[in-house]
Amino acid sequence: MPLGLIRHGFRGGRRPRRALPPAVGLRPRYDVAIIGAGGHGLAAAYYLAKDHGIADVAVLDKGWLGGGNTARNTTIIRSNYLTPEGVRFYDESIRLFRGLSGELDFNILYSERGHLTLAHTDAALRTMRWRAEVNKHLGVESEMVGLDGLARLCPHLNLGRDVRFPILGALHHKPGAIARHDAVAWGYAIAAARRGVEIHQNTEVTGILTEKGRVTGVETSRGRIACGKVLQAVAGSSSLLATMAGFRLPIHTVPLQACVTEPLKPFLDPIVVSGSLHVYVSQSARGELVMGGPTDPYALYAQRPTLEWKEGLAAPMLALFPFLAEVRVLRQWAGLADMTPDFSPIMGLTPVENYYIDAGWGTWGFKATPVCGKRMAETVAIGKPPAPIEPFALDRFAAFRQLGERGAASVGH
Amino acid sequence: MKILHCPLNGPRNISEFVCGGEVVEMPDPGAATDADWSDYVFGHENARGTVREWWFHVPTAYWFIAERDTGTDEILRTYPASEIFGRVPP
Numbered sequence: 001m002p003l004g005l006i007r008h009g010f011r012g013g014r015r016p017r018r019a020l021p022p023a024v025g026l027r028p029r030y031d032v033a034i035i036g037a038g039g040h041g042l043a044a045a046y047y048l049a050k051d052h053g054i055a056d057v058a059v060l061d062k063g064w065l066g067g068g069n070t071a072r073n074t075t076i077i078r079s080n081y082l083t084p085e086g087v088r089f090y091d092e093s094i095r096l097f098r099g100l101s102g103e104l105d106f107n108i109l110y111s112e113r114g115h116l117t118l119a120h121t122d123a124a125l126r127t128m129r130w131r132a133e134v135n136k137h138l139g140v141e142s143e144m145v146g147l148d149g150l151a152r153l154c155p156h157l158n159l160g161r162d163v164r165f166p167i168l169g170a171l172h173h174k175p176g177a178i179a180r181h182d183a184v185a186w187g188y189a190i191a192a193a194r195r196g197v198e199i200h201q202n203t204e205v206t207g208i209l210t211e212k213g214r215v216t217g218v219e220t221s222r223g224r225i226a227c228g229k230v231l232q233a234v235a236g237s238s239s240l241l242a243t244m245a246g247f248r249l250p251i252h253t254v255p256l257q258a259c260v261t262e263p264l265k266p267f268l269d270p271i272v273v274s275g276s277l278h279v280y281v282s283q284s285a286r287g288e289l290v291m292g293g294p295t296d297p298y299a300l301y302a303q304r305p306t307l308e309w310k311e312g313l314a315a316p317m318l319a320l321f322p323f324l325a326e327v328r329v330l331r332q333w334a335g336l337a338d339m340t341p342d343f344s345p346i347m348g349l350t351p352v353e354n355y356y357i358d359a360g361w362g363t364w365g366f367k368a369t370p371v372c373g374k375r376m377a378e379t380v381a382i383g384k385p386p387a388p389i390e391p392f393a394l395d396r397f398a399a400f401r402q403l404g405e406r407g408a409a410s411v412g413h
Numbered sequence: 414m415k416i417l418h419c420p421l422n423g424p425r426n427i428s429e430f431v432c433g434g435e436v437v438e439m440p441d442p443g444a445a446t447d448a449d450w451s452d453y454v455f456g457h458e459n460a461r462g463t464v465r466e467w468w469f470h471v472p473t474a475y476w477f478i479a480e481r482d483t484g485t486d487e488i489l490r491t492y493p494a495s496e497i498f499g500r501v502p503p
């Protein structure tokens with residue numbers, strides 16, 4: 001037993017540094033209340049304090065910090081979308097992600113792997129060529145690759161023709177990356193708290209207070225607070241909060257499931273997605289295979305995993321990587337995806353004055369955490385959405401100006 | 414396997430069905446404002462709790478109504494659309 005270590009342990013002043021300040025009571029008033037301490041809400045709080053000097057902010061969460069979709073997602077980060085508005089927006093997020101570990105002084109394990117979207121049909125190839133052209137036009141690295149290229153990029157992938165849907169080619173998106181989701185939430189939380197933001201966990205918002213069409217405060221499970229502005233960033237609970245504020249959303253809440261296998265030696269560098277087979281997989285830094293598939297078939301607020309989903313995932317996954325048949329699944333879980341009809345998010349103003357919305361992130365919002373936080377902070381600070389997020393306004397539906405991202409977002413996340 | 418009781422075919426695997434969305438009344442297309450109409454097309458209650466929805470049994474192409482709890486994933490009641498058709502309470 002190393003005595004030095006014991007002596008070291010008894011010496012004072014060596015307590016681990018507290019990540020967040022101890023919980024305090026709610027104050028009666030804040031300049032800004034942010035509902036939801038997921039990555040999005042915490043990032044918005046951080047940029048409000050850092051970019052706009054607004055630190056009198058309370059972030060309220062009914063559960064624990066980052067316990068919603070932020071901690072349940074499969075962390076795929078990419079910008080190979082279909083609409084120019086989407087491509088530009090997600091590309092800005094990638095640029096923020098690249099510097100984030102340094103900026104937050106917190107290692108988010110950002111790892112650029114390359115992202116392959118497999119095509120098994122001519123129709124899929126066509127959409128991918130379209131995506132590649134839109135991407136290249138906007139300076140985003142996306143290229144079509146054939147079977148030779150695929151064999152080089154992902155040698156373990158089954159390119160045989162003896163399967164129901166043989167692979168014909170793929171869209172290769174070099175900047176495709178994964179990161180540590182909890183670290184993103186905690187990194188933003190710590191950096192925001194250092195600037196004076198208060199984070200209140202176990203504080204459920206139960207009502208939105210308005211006067212003459214303008215928000216004045218929120219009712220919580222720990223009492224009422226007054227605030228000048230409110231931002232809701234609650235993913236699967238978006239409709240419930242909007243209903244409290246008195247408006248409706250074009251959103252369905254649907255469970256989205258994922259699972260991980262036992263850890264394996266590193267063999268899978270790129271992220272592999274098959275839109276036609278509705279499955280995707282990447283290998284985490286721990287060696288686990290992180291696997292996902294389609295959303296559940298009907299709207300639900302229950303975060304329960306199902307056997308049907310796991311069975312539905314296994315068959316196509318084995319068509320891609322037959323040698324995984326012996327590998328065991330360690331954990332399976334679900335989050336609540338807030339699905340919009342055009343597969344684009346909703347960011348900006350609402351019918352209630354000073355009440356802002358960040359919603360409709362469905363199955364694809366983790367990759368937008370930095371850019372959405374930054375742009376929503378700007379929206380809250382200035383009272384008006386900046387140009388890059390204007391196309392994502394809630395009122396696009398009333399104007400029938402949807403932003404169709406289905407071809408790039410329905411399975412790829 | 415989750416079972417749904419089809420009013421026409423009896424208990425079947427829920428994978429044989431497709432959910433058609435909330436039962437809502439169509440506003441009068443002649444009288445509705447643009448805002449009413451877009452809310453009818455895109456807006457959803459998306460409630461947590463008891464909802465009333467259209468469901469479709471795919472193999473027999475049969476539409477009916479189901480009431481279920483979206484908080485607990487329980488199916489509460491299924492019945493033919495004729496029970497409420499044309500008489501949707503507000």
Ligand SMILES: Cc1cc2nc3c(=O)[nH]c(=O)nc-3n(C[C@H](O)[C@H](O)[C@H](O)COP(=O)(O)OP(=O)(O)OC[C@H]3O[C@@H](n4cnc5c(N)ncnc54)[C@H](O)[C@@H]3O)c2cc1C
Pocket residue numbers: 035036037038039040041060061062063064065066067068069070071072073074075076077203204205206233234235236237241256257258292334335336337361362363364365366367368413
């Ligand atoms: C299985 C799965 C896989 C995914 N994979 C990817 C992926 O690979 N790439 C990608 O980009 N995206 C992915 N996503 C989507 C992504 O996870 C989400 O879009 C994103 O994390 C949303 O972040 P958020 O901060 O807005 O929401 P959340 O992290 O869900 O945070 C919302 C918070 O609001 C709180 N809240 C709710 N109601 C209240 C209330 N009344 N009062 C107070 N607090 C409340 C919740 O407790 C929660 O903590 C995936 C999602 C799932 C479920």
